Amino acid sequence: MKKTISIILSLIVMLSLTVTGCAAENGAEKETGKEDLSIVLQIDNPTMQVNGEKKAIDQNGTAPVIVNGRTLVPIRAIIENMGGTVGWNGETGEVTLNYGDDEIRLVIDSKAAYLNNEANELDTAPAIINERTMLPVRFIAESFKFGVAWDGASELITITKGKSDTGEEPSGKKSAVIYFSCTNNTRTLAKTIAAVTDSDILEIVPSIPYTSADLNYNSDCRANKEQNDDSARPEIEAQFELDGYDTIYLGYPIWWGTMPKIINTFLEAYDLSGKTVMPFCTSGSSGISTSVNAIREYLPGVKDGMRGTTATTEAEIKTWIENSK
Numbered sequence: 001m002k003k004t005i006s007i008i009l010s011l012i013v014m015l016s017l018t019v020t021g022c023a024a025e026n027g028a029e030k031e032t033g034k035e036d037l038s039i040v041l042q043i044d045n046p047t048m049q050v051n052g053e054k055k056a057i058d059q060n061g062t063a064p065v066i067v068n069g070r071t072l073v074p075i076r077a078i079i080e081n082m083g084g085t086v087g088w089n090g091e092t093g094e095v096t097l098n099y100g101d102d103e104i105r106l107v108i109d110s111k112a113a114y115l116n117n118e119a120n121e122l123d124t125a126p127a128i129i130n131e132r133t134m135l136p137v138r139f140i141a142e143s144f145k146f147g148v149a150w151d152g153a154s155e156l157i158t159i160t161k162g163k164s165d166t167g168e169e170p171s172g173k174k175s176a177v178i179y180f181s182c183t184n185n186t187r188t189l190a191k192t193i194a195a196v197t198d199s200d201i202l203e204i205v206p207s208i209p210y211t212s213a214d215l216n217y218n219s220d221c222r223a224n225k226e227q228n229d230d231s232a233r234p235e236i237e238a239q240f241e242l243d244g245y246d247t248i249y250l251g252y253p254i255w256w257g258t259m260p261k262i263i264n265t266f267l268e269a270y271d272l273s274g275k276t277v278m279p280f281c282t283s284g285s286s287g288i289s290t291s292v293n294a295i296r297e298y299l300p301g302v303k304d305g306m307r308g309t310t311a312t313t314e315a316e317i318k319t320w321i322e323n324s325k
Contacts, residue, residue: 036161037146039081041073041137043155050081062132064157068205068238070124071150071157072134078159082146088133095126095133099144106135115143123241138200150200176242179251180204180262182215185282188310190251193280196317199249204266207235227256234262236269247276252291254283254307259291267298278324279305 040049046061047054055077057063062074075097076086084099093108105114111122126135141148141159149158177199179190187203194201214222226232242248250266252259259281277299281288288305295302306312306320 037082037159038161039078039159041078041157041159043071043157048077055081058132060130060132062130064137065129065134066155067127067134068124071137072124072127072129073137073157074132075135075137075140076133078137079140082144082159082161084144095135097140097144102144104140104143108133113139121241123239149198150194174245175199175247175249176245177201177249177251178204178240178266180206180260180266181251181253182210183253185310186251186253189280189282189308189312190249192312192314193249193251193317196314197247197249197321199247200245202240203238204262205237206262207237223255223260226261227258229261232261233265233268234260236262236265240270242270242272242275245275247278248272249278249280250295251280251282254281254286254288254291257286257290258294263291263295267295272299276303277301278303278321280320281305281307282309283307 038049038051041057041064042048043066044063046057046063048057049055057074057077064071064073066072075095079086079097079099082099084097087096087098088094089096095106095108097104097106103116106112106122106126108128109125111125113120113122120139122136122139124136126133128134137157137159138148147160149160150156175197177190177194177197179186179201181187181190181203190201193199210222213219217224226234250263252263259279277295279288279292279295279302281291288307292302292305303324306317308316
């Protein structure tokens with residue numbers, strides 16, 4: 001009888017230890033879920049870093065891409081690492097994302113997005129690329145109160161956990177570098193400015209791309225015809241959503257001593273009143289002042305510009321920005 005009681009007591013002690021251990025383990029998991037989170041991705045790179053740990057985004061080698069100036073990412077791996085869930089309806093093409101009490105619903109190839117049933121319009125629609133659902137990362141992350149940073153020089157996207165526990169909202173981006181480039185010179189400078197200013201970067205893409213022959217100034221080329229025609233307005237391929245930006249860094253090469261006519265197209269397509277607009281250019285010899293005066297016909301308060309090159313340094317960019325204040 002004593003032996004039986006002893007066995008029962010031993011079982012009770014073991015069960016108590018097991019329950020206590022499980023409770024401690026679950027508590028630790030819950031606490032871990034509250035830790036800050038960092039997810040780092042790179043354009044065209046099929047791996048990501050989650051709190052410093054390198055992981056494959058998926059088994060198919062899917063990587064983030066840029067479409068119409070916006071970053072699309074394979075969303076399942078990111079949401080699940082955030083601690084959320086992803087639902088997919090193959091018949092309707094609808095994606096449902098849940099994180100905490102928030103829900104986002106999107107449809108492939110549609111710019112309509114619903115955050116907790118409130119309608120929003122995206123500037124780039126979700127897409128299926130290489131059999132993977134690719135979604136716009138900034139709208140999703142910021143809707144779930146995560147911060148998003150873009151490093152244009154290295155094309156890195158960093159997603160960090162927001163401060164929702166304290167009721168604070170992430171600050172988000174307030175500036176954008178918008179540029180037109182045919183020979184990559186202005187593109188290179190734009191990426192450096194985006195890195196220095198921690199800005200989003202958007203490219204003005206012509207509906208009809210410029211060829212080498214179009215830029216042959218010693219002939220009756222397309223660029224010459226446009227620059228000599230005051231009414232020329234080359235069409236732009238993509239549309240941008242600029243309402244969320246306070247500062248626009250506007251870049252272009254100098255053509256015939258001034259800005260290309262496609263910049264006129266951009267300035268006439270968007271209302272930039274109330275924003276700080278800071279022009280910059282690349283040029284072999286001409287300065288930027290003539291083009292800045294042309295921009296002032298649209299925006300009288302535009303800042304003085306900067307003429308740069310692919311070798312312009314971060315220090316020179318910071319000096320320009322400081323002197324423009």
